[in-house]
Every structure is written in structure tokens, then in C-alpha cells.
Amino acid sequence: MAGIEVTAPARATRPADLIGRILENRHALGVLMVTPALLILAIFLAYPFGLGVWLGFTNATIGQAGHFVGLGNFRYLLGDSVFRLVVLNTTLYAAAAVVCKLLLGLLLALLVNREFRGKRIVRAIMLLPWIVPTSLSALVFYWIYDPTFSVITWTLRRIGLAHGFINYLGDPNLARASLIAANIWRGIPFFAIGLLAGLQTVSTTLYEAAEIDGAGPWQKFWFVTWPLLLPLTVVVTVFSTIMTVGDFQLIWIITRGGPANATHLFGTLAYQRAIQGGFIGEGAAISAFVLPVLVAAVLVSFHYLRRE
Amino acid sequence: MQPEDRERTAGGLTRRRFLQAGVAGLTGLALSSVNGWLKQAAAQLPPGSYNPQLQLSFPVEPGASLRILRWSQFVSTDQPEYERMAQQFTRRTGVPVRLEYEAWPDVQPKAAAAANVGAGPDIVLGFFDEPHLWPDKLVPVTDLAEYLGRKYGGWFPVAPQYGYSNQVGQWIGVPIGAPGSCLNYRMSWVKEAGFDPDPASFPKTTDEFLRLCRALKTRGHPTGFALGKAVGDANTWCHWLLWTFGAHAVAPDSKTITLNTPETVNALEYGRQLFETMIPGVAGWLDPNNNRAFLAGEVALTNNGISIYFAAKNDFPEIAADMNHAVYPQGSAGRPTELHLFSQAYVFKYTKYPNAAKEFLRFMMEDPQYPRWINAMLGYVSHPLRVFNNLAVWRSDPKAVPFRDAVARMLPHSYQGTPGPKSARALSEFVIVDMVADALTGRRSVREAILAAEARLKRIYEA
Amino acid sequence: MRRSALTTALTFTLPLWAFLALLLFPFYWMLVTAVRPNKELYNLSLNQLWTMHPTWQHFQKLLFATHFRPWLGNTMVIAVGATTVALSCSVLAAYALQRLRFRGSGVLGVAIFLSYLVPPVILFIPLARIINELGLWDRPAALILTYPTFLIPFATWLLMGYFRSIPAELEDCARIDGATRLQVLRHITLPLALPGILSALIFSFTLSWNEYLYALVFLSSTESKTIPVGLATELITGDVFQWGPLMAGALLGSVPVALIYSFFVEHYVAGLTGALKE
Structure with missing residues (x-):
């Protein structure tokens, strides 16, 4: 192994000067090595985030710095029917999309977790929806969902399954479903590839042992694969949930939150109020609302993972 | 704003004598000092319909350069013409101009970031009451707006409603016009x-x-x-x-x-x-x-x-x-x-070259530049100044005529109130x-x- | 035998084709739209699923009448730059957090992970001020330094998992032979962790390639834009979407990444697999 050979010239070169000693100290070196990452995160994330949270407690507008208003924004939002609708929308959107992505992603991962001709190309295709810039794939869906020109409607009418037009983005529930479908399309690869990687860690000897015990395909999945896959599933689901709750582009391009706010999520509402409406304080408060919920979800899932 | 800074004698007139000259112009009195520039102007607009002898220019700061953020074109003939005019401005004043385009819904977030940061483009061409979201961050343009109004037969009523800020007591935006509906x-x-x-x-x-x-x-x-x-x-x-x-x-x-x-x-x-x-x-x-x-x-x-x-x-x-x-x-x-989608230009106070910026806006709004631009766009943007009713485009294609008076027929979206952060929010x-x-x-x-x-x-x- | 062929068809071939159709349909739609002449675009009586008279005019327009080529270059530079920065930081951080287990590493690990939760929508206004004060406005560096904020958390988590899967004994041997900690990292751990690094790389590159909001706000001049932002600026003219060139752009904008993926997809999966082995 290449790595072993190069250790020979390294022998006895461990330096004894101050820098050398620091580099050999577990704690000092550790701190040194995380510093670049921490620096970037501190300057470009933590600091602006701190500013952002502070804004949530002020009545700042784009032009004016504003002053501290305590929990005023949060109280206002709790009484705001649009905001409450957005909480509902986001919950529904994230729950439905993540569950479907998980199921479909798992199914796809199970399908391609075997040897077959064209395996490489199929696995590459699996990733495609994730590669296209969302701003552009959203445009494709915007057109596919056009009430008059939808290619889905056209096909359904051609084969006689539909007669009139389908109002994909004009009916609140249909609009929600259409956006969830677009999100699922884009999100399947993340689950499929992640879970495929997880499936490959499951040793074949376990399946063989299960087969000897007379287990069918379903039992093999339920008693062997699933328990081993579970920790990974939790992690992938958590990451995906975060991304889905924070979704912005897809909604913004296809409906802008309409019809009648039925598809507004936290991100789009915050953007609309902070940037378009100019009320930065309130927009910041909307974003800040999400955070405790997400943190709680993450901590609970990791606590659960550790127990496993 | 010190008037002395902005003033410059041009064509024998000082700014203080605007009013008199305006009256003189209306009576069609001063037609004597017609130079080449005015001849060109006359080719665009019938004589007597405005006050060509009224002149104003802002003393451009030495070493000035400008960054302009505007909406990307609605029709493909817009940007080439606008760029040509900007080059002409550069040739005339020596002020280099950099044009930046964004899709029209993306202008506001960029302007918002610029207003908040205190750095960015010197001039923004935006929509609706954007300037009223950050009125105290803008260079007042009252002199320019009033000059344009006097020279070109007056603004349509909606223009001052969008351009003038009650909060500051000044014009803070120069109306550009509106893509009519x-x-x-x-x-x-x-x-x-x-x-x-x-x-x-x-x-x-x-x-x-x-x-x-x-x-x-x-x-x-x-x-x-x-x-x-x-x-x-x-x-x-x-x-x-x-x-x-x-x-x-x-x-x-x-x-x-x-x-x-x-x-x-x-x-x-x-x-x-x-x-x-x-x-x-x-x-x-x-x-x-x-x-x-x-x-x-x-x-x-x-x-x-x-x-x-x-x-x-x-x-x-x-x-x-x-x-x-x-x-x-x-x-x-x-x-x-x-x-209608009312558009106006505004100048951020952080600019190092407020005079160059105002001079640029003046140049672009004047005859023959503005008429050329509107004509090139085939009437996609309706003018906010009365005299431009006579533009060639409004005569060349009868199907464009209903768009001609779009600005004249419109009310501000804040109606009956005045534009400001609250109407911006209600609209958004x-x-x-x-x-x-x-x-x-x-x-x-x-x-x-x-x-x-x-x-x-x-x-x-x-x- | 026949029964098993039928079973394979029902449990494997058929669902797989269904998935492929679902995943590929939007791409197919992009392709037929990208070669469809404008006249056919608005004609509902024609077959919507096929383009009768394909044309290259939209690709021509995209490549020669817009700034697509400089955008492609910018996007590449920014994606490579951001990925390099993010991976360098992540490799070091992940190794330190996973192997050195220094004082406070547990808390830091959680903190880095939690930073993934912060939504960019609210960051960009305060961030704009920082970018400006650092003099990075309208420079690729603005994005190369800000994209790592959403790349580092995931990449670090992934690499920590991968490092965990490499037996510590190998490193211990080298340490006994007198190698410094950094030498161990460079000559032993990194080569072994290559598949994991590759996975993190692909993940980071894709997200950098696709980002919209920061690219919109922090870059100004037409020539310095990235593909997602540039296409929207030049090909959406008011309320007229130039569907042909837009879709051509979506296709051409995805090709470089797709190529990288098709070469590396097996390594990517293998890398993730390694990261998940306990």
C-alpha cells in the first residue's frame, strides 16, 4: 500500500522545535485544523446570522436601521393569518415531500442495488434532476404546469383520460400538490444515492444467513436491511427536511406563493416581506421562527441516533 | 442642496432665469440661437411644442465614472439603443458608464442590498415606489425634475406623485415612463x-x-x-x-x-x-x-x-x-x-459623483436621446412628459397609439394615498x-x- | 424459469423504466423545446411531445448572441474555487474532529452541523455589507468564500464518517515509526479517504454550480454572472420567456456536471458507502 511505503523517509523526522511540538499536540493541532472552517463559518455565516436575528427584534426597514421592539414582530406574526397559513403550508409541503422522496428514493435505491447491464448509466441518470440548476428546472415545471399548454393535460386529452383543462397552479390544493411533485422530482436523487450507499454497506452474509432461516424478500428487507439502514435514513431525512423547509427558488419561480398564499413557505414569505415589502425586521423574524423548530428536530433525531 | 453647485450658464441662461425662459419659450419667442444640437432636436419634435432654449447641465466631477443598474430589456431593440446613448454621453462628458442589467423583478433585491450596504450602483432604474423605501438614502433631484417638467411641457400628474417625497420635501426619483398595459x-x-x-x-x-x-x-x-x-x-x-x-x-x-x-x-x-x-x-x-x-x-x-x-x-x-x-x-x-408599471431612476447618496449621475439622467431624458430610445422600443415604454406625445413611434404604427397616453391615464398604486413603504408593502x-x-x-x-x-x-x- | 423472468420484469425492469421515465421526462421536455421553432411553440394542434422541424437557432442564439460562454467560465471558476475552499476546510476540520478528539471537539462538531440550518434568504442582506467591507463586491471571490458556508457542514459530516471507517491502526503504526500527525494525514489517511473526498467534492460542486440568490446579489456586471442568474437576465424579457434558448441553456448548463458525474458516480456511491460504515 502506497501509504505505508512513504512512512520510511518520515521516520525520525518528527521535529522538536516549538512549532513541531504544537503540531504534535493533539489539542493545539486540533484547534489549528478546525480554524479555517470556523473562520469562514464565523465571518460569512455566524456574524450575518447574528445580525439577522437581531433584525428580527427590531422594526428595521430597508432604508432605516429601526429600533428594538422586543418580541413585537413575533407577536404580530402569531396573529397574522398569512403567517399561520405559511406554517401550515410549510409543514404540509415538507412532510409530504420528504415522505415521498424517502419512499421513492428507497425504492429506487433498492432497485439499482444489484448487478445489471447499464448499471453505471442508470446510476448517473439517477442524479440528473439534482444537477440542473433549480432555477431552470423550475421553469420547466412552470411550463409543464401551464393551465392551457401543459403537456400532461395534452397527453391525457390525447389518450382520452381528460377532457377540459387542468388548473394545476390556480387551485390552492392542486397548486400545493404540483409544487410538492416538482420538489420530489428534484429531491429523489439525494435520497436514492445516499440510501444506495447505505445498502452497499450491508454485508451479503447477513442476507445469506436470513435466507437459510427461510426469510422471503420482504422479511429480508424488514429484518435485515431496514434496521441497518435506519441511522443513515434518519440523517439523510434530516438533511432533506432542512433543505425542503428552506425551499425558495422552486416556489418563487412557479407560483410566487400564490394562488392566494396557498403555496407560500417561510423562505418566500420572508423574502416578500423583507425585500419586496421592505420590512426587514419582520422578514428576519419569519426566518428566525423556523430555527428553533429545526434545531429541535435535529437534536431529537441525533439523540435518537445515539441511543440506537 | 446649494444651487450654486449645480448651476452653470448655458446658452446665456442661468438656472435662476428658468421661469422667465420657460414663459418665453411657451410664447415661441426665442428661436434665434439654434445650434446643431437643436436642429437635431427639431427633427424629433415639432418646433414650438417645448422650450428648447431652456438648458441645464450639472458640472461633472473630475474623474467621475458611473455604474447604472437597470431592468433588462422588454424588447430586443432597447438595450442596444440605450447603450449607444450611454456611449454618446461618455464621448461628450468623458465619464465612463458601466451598465448592469437584471431581470426586472430582480432589480429591487439588488437595490435593497445596495441601499442597506451603502455601496453599489450609482443610479438605479426601478419600479413603483422603490425610491420611497429609502428616501433619505437618495440624492434629491428636484432641480432636474423641475427643469425637465418646464422644458418638455410638464409632467403627467402621476409623475410627481411617484417622484416627489413628502418625507424629504424633494423629488427623489426621475420618472422614466411606464411599460403600458x-x-x-x-x-x-x-x-x-x-x-x-x-x-x-x-x-x-x-x-x-x-x-x-x-x-x-x-x-x-x-x-x-x-x-x-x-x-x-x-x-x-x-x-x-x-x-x-x-x-x-x-x-x-x-x-x-x-x-x-x-x-x-x-x-x-x-x-x-x-x-x-x-x-x-x-x-x-x-x-x-x-x-x-x-x-x-x-x-x-x-x-x-x-x-x-x-x-x-x-x-x-x-x-x-x-x-x-x-x-x-x-x-x-x-x-x-x-x-401601469411605473419606472423611475434614482441616485444613491453614497455615489461619489452625484453631478455626473444627474447629468447622465438629464442627458438620457432629453431630446433627442429620450425620443430615440422610446422610438427604438416601439412604444414599449410610455413617456411621462407631455411633449413626447409627438414622438414618431406614436404616429408610425396606429396599433401602438393606445399605449401613448398610458402614463396620462394612470393613478399611483397607492391611490388615494401617496406612494411610500406601506403602499409598497400592500402591493408586494x-x-x-x-x-x-x-x-x-x-x-x-x-x-x-x-x-x-x-x-x-x-x-x-x-x- | 419463465416465472422468474416475469418476476424480474415486474419487480425490476418495469419499475426501473418507470423511474427512468419520471426522472428523464423533464430533460426530454427541455430537449424538444430547445430545438422547437418559435412558431411551433404556441401551436396546440401540433404534437406536443415531438418537434416536427427541429432547429439549432436557439442554441446558436444562446452561444453567440448572449454571454453564455463567459457565464460558463465564471460558473466553472466559482464552483471549482468554492469546492476547493470548502473541501480544504472540511478535510482538516473533519480529521481534527474525528481523529484528534481535542478538547471541545464535540461541541464544535455539533456547532458546525447546526450552521447548516441557517436559511440563506435572511443572510444575504447582512452578508452584503460584509462582502462590501471586504471589497469583494462583483468578484468571484465573494461567492467562493460564501458558498462554503453551506458546503462545509455537509462535507465535514460526510468526511468524519469516512475517516471513522479507516482503521486507526494504520495511523498508529506510522506514528510509532516517527511520522508527524500531518504526515500521517497526508500520506496515510488522505489517500485512503479519496472516495469519501470525491463524494464531498461532487456534492459541493453541484450546489455551487446551481446557487442563485447569492450569485444574483453579489455579482453585478453582465460578464461576471453565473449561468443560472445570467440566463434569467438575458432570456426572460419582461413577460416573454425565450423558452428555446432558456431550455438550451438548461441543457448545456447541466452537461459539464453530468459528465463529471457519469465518470465518478461509482466513486461517489463508494465514497458515501465508506462514510457510512461504522
């Missing part, structure tokens, strides 16, 4: 429905208009008006609907919400009848949907800028020949009450559009829709 219709189908397809005899009242829409619908040619979050198309026609029945969202004090009135009920009841003539799916329409539906012949009538016509001329000559534009009809208000939250959509699609009863919108407006205006 008119009714687009297929002449053959209107004729088929038993109406005269000539734009001059197009229905003038809302009642007659409804009859036309119904007649079109019964002949299998529905209408289509956007009810989704279409910043341009939905806002323009929904505000017209409200106002033309004498209704309005807010009182002149910009505080009292005046939405819950019988007029609003009338507007929405009328809208419900109109909705029955529309193609299915309008509730989800954004700005591009009606263009496509119209060009595909799926709708006979919609509201839009001149972009459909422009696209039709390029790719669908038969539709271009069969379509025409008309002005919105009038309801009980009995006067034009339209909304689509309060009026959502109310109309709720009532028309039957998601809510007319009454509930009004009450919901009223509650939201109250929160916005009383916050």
Missing part, C-alpha cells in the same frame, strides 16, 4: 361577436365591455386576465377594476382604509361576471401566461403591454395583423383609472389581487374577500 384583442373574433373591431369604437363602458366578453365567450373565444401573482398583468387590471367603480384601498391621508364600501362590492360583482367569460386556469397565471395563451389563439382578449404584439410581429405575422389594442373601459368612476403582498382572485374564483364570498383584504391593509397601514 392595454387590452389586447383579436379583431376578427371581436367582429364575429358583432362588435366593431376598430379600437376607436371599442367598448368605452364596463357594461358594454362585459357584453363583448360574453359574446366572445359564447362563440368559443374566452377572455383571460391573470389572477395569480403576476406583478404586472394581475396588478394592472385588478387595480383598474377596483378604481373604475369608484373604489379605493386607502384615503388621501395614507392611513384610513377605505376598502369596505359598496363601490368595492360593485367592482367585485362585476368581476365575477367577467370571470365567467375567462379561460380556465387564470387563477394561477403569472405574467407570461397570457402572452402564450393569446399567441396560441386560446384567448381572444387579455390585458398586456405591447410585448405580445412585438412577439407576434416577429413570429406570427397573421396574428399581428389580426390583433389590436384598446384602452380599458370606464365604470362608474367615469374617468381613466389605470395602473398582492392584497388587491388576492381579494379580486378570492372573490372571482369563489374561494371567498365578495364580502369575506373584502373583509380579509381590509384586515390585511389595516395591519399594513397601521403598523
Whole structure:
């Protein structure tokens, strides 16, 4: 192994000067090595985030710095029917999309977790929806969902399954479903590839042992694969949930939150109020609302993972 | 603002003598000092219609350079002409100009970031009440705005409403004009429905208009008006609907919400009848949907800028020949009450070269530059200064004529209040559009829709 | 035998084709739209699923009448730059957190992970001020330094998992032979962790390639834009979407990444697999 050979010239070169000693100290070196990452995160994330949270407690507008208003924004939002609708929308959107992505992603991962001709190309295709810039794939869906020109409607009418037009983005529930479908399309690869990687860690000897015990395909999945896959599933689901709750582009391009706010999520509402409406304080408060919920979800899932 | 800084004798006139010169110009007195530049101007505008001898220029700071953020073009002839004019400005003043374009809904977030950061483009061409979101961050342009108004026959009434800030007591924006919105219709189908397809005899009242829409619908040619979050198309026609029945969202004090009135009920009841003539799916329409539906012949009538016509001329000559534009009809208000995408330019105070910026805006708004630009755009943008009624474009193609007076016919979206952060917010939250959509699609009863919108407006205006 | 062929068809071939159709349909739609002449675009009586008279005019327009080529270059530079920065930081941080287990590493690990939760929508206004004060406005560096904020958390988590899967004994041997900690990292751990690094690389590259909001706000001049932002600026003219060139751009904008993926997809999966082995 290449790595072993190069250790020979390294022998006895461990330096004894101050820098050398620091580099050999577990704690000092550790701190040194995380510093670049921490620096970037501190300057470009933590600091602006701190500013952002502070804004949530002020009545700042784009032009004016504003002053501290305590929990005023949060109280206002709790009484705001649009905001409450957005909480509902986001919950529904994230729950439905993540569950479907998980199921479909798992199914796809199970399908391609075997040897077959064209395996490489199929696995590459699996990733495609994730590669296209969302701003552009959203445009494709915007057109596919056009009430008059939808290619889905056209096909359904051609084969006689539909007669009139389908109002994909004009009916609140249909609009929600259409956006969830677009999100699922884009999100399947993340689950499929992640879970495929997880499936490959499951040793074949376990399946063989299960087969000897007379287990069918379903039992093999339920008693062997699933328990081993579970920790990974939790992690992938958590990451995906975060991304889905924070979704912005897809909604913004296809409906802008309409019809009648039925598809507004936290991100789009915050953007609309902070940037378009100019009320930065309130927009910041909307974003800040999400955070405790997400943190709680993450901590609970990791606590659960550790127990496993 | 010290007037001395901005003043420069030009053509023997100082700024203090504007007024006198203005009066002189109106009487057609001073026609003597006609130089080459004025000859060029005369080629664009008939003599006597404005005050060519009025002159103003701002002393450009040495070493100045400008960054300008503007909306990317609506029609492909816009940017080349604008760039050519900017180069001309550079040749004349030695001030290099860098133009940056963004899709028009993306101008505001960039300007917002710039306003907040205190750095970015020197000049922004934005929409609606953007300047009123950050009035104290802008260079006052009162001198320039008043000069342009005097020279070019005066601003249309809506221009000062958008350009002037009560908070600062100055003009903070230079009105550029508005991509106008008119009714687009297929002449053959209107004729088929038993109406005269000539734009001059197009229905003038809302009642007659409804009859036309119904007649079109019964002949299998529905209408289509956007009810989704279409910043341009939905806002323009929904505000017209409200106002033309004498209704309005807010009182002149910009505080009292005046939405819950019988007029609003009338507007929405009328809208419900109109909705029955529309193609299915309008509730989800954004700005591009009606263009496509119209060009595909799926709708006979919609509201839009001149972009459909422009696209039709390029790719669908038969539709271009069969379509025409008309002005919105009038309801009980009995006067034009339209909304258009009003655009104005503003200069951020952080600029190191406020004079160069104002000089650039002056140059671009003056004859012959501005007329050339508008002509090149085939009338996509309607002018805010009266004298430009005479532009060649408004004579060259009769189908563009209804767009000519768009700015003259419009009200600010904050009507009856004045533009400001609150009206910006009401517009960005689509309060009026959502109310109309709720009532028309039957998601809510007319009454509930009004009450919901009223509650939201109250929160916005009383916050 | 026949029964098992049928079973394979029902449990494997058929669902797989269904998935492929679902995943590929939007791409197919992009392709037929990208070669469709404008006249056909608005004609509902024609077959919507096929383009009768394909044309290259949209690709031509995209490549020669817009700034697509400089955008492609910018996007590449920014994606490579951001990925390099993010991976360098992540490799070091992940190794330190996983192997050195220094004082406070547990808390830091959680903190880095939690930073993934912060939504960019609210960051960009305060961030704009920082970018400006650092003099990075309208420079690729603005994005190369800000993209790592959403790349580092995931990449670090992934690499920590991968490092965990490499037997510590190998490193211990080298340490006994007198190698410094950094030498161990460089000559032993990194070569072994290559598949994991590759996975993190692909993940980072894709997200950098696709980002919209920061690219919109922090870059100004037309020539310095990235593909997602540039296409929207030049090909959406008011309320007219130039569907042909837009879709051509979506296709051409995805090709470079797709190529990288098709070469590395097996390594990517293998890398993730390694990271997940306990």
C-alpha cells in the first residue's frame, strides 16, 4: 500500500522545535485544523446570522436601521393569518415531500442495488434532476404546469383520460400538490444515492444467513436491511427536511406563493416581506421562527441516533 | 442642496432665469440661437411644442465614472439603443458608464442590498415606489425634475406623485415612463361577436365591455386576465377594476382604509361576471401566461403591454395583423383609472459623483436621446412628459397609439394615498389581487374577500 | 424459469423504466423545446411531445448572441474555487474532529452541523455589507468564500464518517515509526479517504454550480454572472420567456456536471458507502 511505503523517509523526522511540538499536540493541532472552517463559518455565516436575528427584534426597514421592539414582530406574526397559513403550508409541503422522496428514493435505491447491464448509466441518470440548476428546472415545471399548454393535460386529452383543462397552479390544493411533485422530482436523487450507499454497506452474509432461516424478500428487507439502514435514513431525512423547509427558488419561480398564499413557505414569505415589502425586521423574524423548530428536530433525531 | 453647485450658464441662461425662459419659450419667442444640437432636436419634435432654449447641465466631477443598474430589456431593440446613448454621453462628458442589467423583478433585491450596504450602483432604474423605501438614502433631484417638467411641457400628474417625497420635501426619483398595459384583442373574433373591431369604437363602458366578453365567450373565444401573482398583468387590471367603480384601498391621508364600501362590492360583482367569460386556469397565471395563451389563439382578449404584439410581429405575422389594442373601459368612476408599471431612476447618496449621475439622467431624458430610445422600443415604454406625445413611434404604427397616453391615464398604486413603504408593502403582498382572485374564483364570498383584504391593509397601514 | 423472468420484469425492469421515465421526462421536455421553432411553440394542434422541424437557432442564439460562454467560465471558476475552499476546510476540520478528539471537539462538531440550518434568504442582506467591507463586491471571490458556508457542514459530516471507517491502526503504526500527525494525514489517511473526498467534492460542486440568490446579489456586471442568474437576465424579457434558448441553456448548463458525474458516480456511491460504515 502506497501509504505505508512513504512512512520510511518520515521516520525520525518528527521535529522538536516549538512549532513541531504544537503540531504534535493533539489539542493545539486540533484547534489549528478546525480554524479555517470556523473562520469562514464565523465571518460569512455566524456574524450575518447574528445580525439577522437581531433584525428580527427590531422594526428595521430597508432604508432605516429601526429600533428594538422586543418580541413585537413575533407577536404580530402569531396573529397574522398569512403567517399561520405559511406554517401550515410549510409543514404540509415538507412532510409530504420528504415522505415521498424517502419512499421513492428507497425504492429506487433498492432497485439499482444489484448487478445489471447499464448499471453505471442508470446510476448517473439517477442524479440528473439534482444537477440542473433549480432555477431552470423550475421553469420547466412552470411550463409543464401551464393551465392551457401543459403537456400532461395534452397527453391525457390525447389518450382520452381528460377532457377540459387542468388548473394545476390556480387551485390552492392542486397548486400545493404540483409544487410538492416538482420538489420530489428534484429531491429523489439525494435520497436514492445516499440510501444506495447505505445498502452497499450491508454485508451479503447477513442476507445469506436470513435466507437459510427461510426469510422471503420482504422479511429480508424488514429484518435485515431496514434496521441497518435506519441511522443513515434518519440523517439523510434530516438533511432533506432542512433543505425542503428552506425551499425558495422552486416556489418563487412557479407560483410566487400564490394562488392566494396557498403555496407560500417561510423562505418566500420572508423574502416578500423583507425585500419586496421592505420590512426587514419582520422578514428576519419569519426566518428566525423556523430555527428553533429545526434545531429541535435535529437534536431529537441525533439523540435518537445515539441511543440506537 | 446649494444651487450654486449645480448651476452653470448655458446658452446665456442661468438656472435662476428658468421661469422667465420657460414663459418665453411657451410664447415661441426665442428661436434665434439654434445650434446643431437643436436642429437635431427639431427633427424629433415639432418646433414650438417645448422650450428648447431652456438648458441645464450639472458640472461633472473630475474623474467621475458611473455604474447604472437597470431592468433588462422588454424588447430586443432597447438595450442596444440605450447603450449607444450611454456611449454618446461618455464621448461628450468623458465619464465612463458601466451598465448592469437584471431581470426586472430582480432589480429591487439588488437595490435593497445596495441601499442597506451603502455601496453599489450609482443610479438605479426601478419600479413603483422603490425610491420611497429609502428616501433619505437618495440624492434629491428636484432641480432636474423641475427643469425637465418646464422644458418638455410638464409632467403627467402621476409623475410627481411617484417622484416627489413628502418625507424629504424633494423629488427623489426621475420618472422614466411606464411599460403600458392595454387590452389586447383579436379583431376578427371581436367582429364575429358583432362588435366593431376598430379600437376607436371599442367598448368605452364596463357594461358594454362585459357584453363583448360574453359574446366572445359564447362563440368559443374566452377572455383571460391573470389572477395569480403576476406583478404586472394581475396588478394592472385588478387595480383598474377596483378604481373604475369608484373604489379605493386607502384615503388621501395614507392611513384610513377605505376598502369596505359598496363601490368595492360593485367592482367585485362585476368581476365575477367577467370571470365567467375567462379561460380556465387564470387563477394561477403569472405574467407570461397570457402572452402564450393569446399567441396560441386560446384567448381572444387579455390585458398586456405591447410585448405580445412585438412577439407576434416577429413570429406570427397573421396574428399581428389580426390583433389590436384598446384602452380599458370606464365604470362608474367615469374617468381613466389605470395602473401601469411605473419606472423611475434614482441616485444613491453614497455615489461619489452625484453631478455626473444627474447629468447622465438629464442627458438620457432629453431630446433627442429620450425620443430615440422610446422610438427604438416601439412604444414599449410610455413617456411621462407631455411633449413626447409627438414622438414618431406614436404616429408610425396606429396599433401602438393606445399605449401613448398610458402614463396620462394612470393613478399611483397607492391611490388615494401617496406612494411610500406601506403602499409598497400592500402591493408586494398582492392584497388587491388576492381579494379580486378570492372573490372571482369563489374561494371567498365578495364580502369575506373584502373583509380579509381590509384586515390585511389595516395591519399594513397601521403598523 | 419463465416465472422468474416475469418476476424480474415486474419487480425490476418495469419499475426501473418507470423511474427512468419520471426522472428523464423533464430533460426530454427541455430537449424538444430547445430545438422547437418559435412558431411551433404556441401551436396546440401540433404534437406536443415531438418537434416536427427541429432547429439549432436557439442554441446558436444562446452561444453567440448572449454571454453564455463567459457565464460558463465564471460558473466553472466559482464552483471549482468554492469546492476547493470548502473541501480544504472540511478535510482538516473533519480529521481534527474525528481523529484528534481535542478538547471541545464535540461541541464544535455539533456547532458546525447546526450552521447548516441557517436559511440563506435572511443572510444575504447582512452578508452584503460584509462582502462590501471586504471589497469583494462583483468578484468571484465573494461567492467562493460564501458558498462554503453551506458546503462545509455537509462535507465535514460526510468526511468524519469516512475517516471513522479507516482503521486507526494504520495511523498508529506510522506514528510509532516517527511520522508527524500531518504526515500521517497526508500520506496515510488522505489517500485512503479519496472516495469519501470525491463524494464531498461532487456534492459541493453541484450546489455551487446551481446557487442563485447569492450569485444574483453579489455579482453585478453582465460578464461576471453565473449561468443560472445570467440566463434569467438575458432570456426572460419582461413577460416573454425565450423558452428555446432558456431550455438550451438548461441543457448545456447541466452537461459539464453530468459528465463529471457519469465518470465518478461509482466513486461517489463508494465514497458515501465508506462514510457510512461504522
